[in-house]
Amino acid sequence: MDTSETCPGCGGSFDVSDGPTHRYLGASPGCWAVYGEVLAKEYSDAAYYRVHRLTVDAYSAQHPVQRNILAGVQPRQSSRWPFI
Numbered sequence: 218m219d220t221s222e223t224c225p226g227c228g229g230s231f232d233v234s235d236g237p238t239h240r241y242l243g244a245s246p247g248c249w250a251v252y253g254e255v256l257a258k259e260y261s262d263a264a265y266y267r268v269h270r271l272t273v274d275a276y277s278a279q280h281p282v283q284r285n286i287l288a289g290v291q292p293r294q295s296s297r298w299p300f301i
């Protein structure tokens with residue numbers, strides 16, 4: 218049995234997980250979990266605040282919206298901090 222899976226967004230290999238993922242970004246649960254660890258690090262140290270927006274933008278660009286699951290989901294209108 219495979220213990221890793223390929224994220225459909227970024228193509229990275231992550232541990233198989235049945236955890237949550239974003240509602241419409243095309244990320245695997247394992248990739249989403251790693252991204253959460255990065256965000257937790259950024260939120261825990263003010264020195265990372267200045268790069269947070271770059272982190273979010275880069276992750277979002279690598280995980281395009283999955284149009285097949287987009288029906289009924291309204292994109293966020295706000296870009297205020299915190300960007301999640």
Ligand SMILES: [Zn+2]
Binds near residue numbers: 229280
């Ligand atoms: Zn990914």
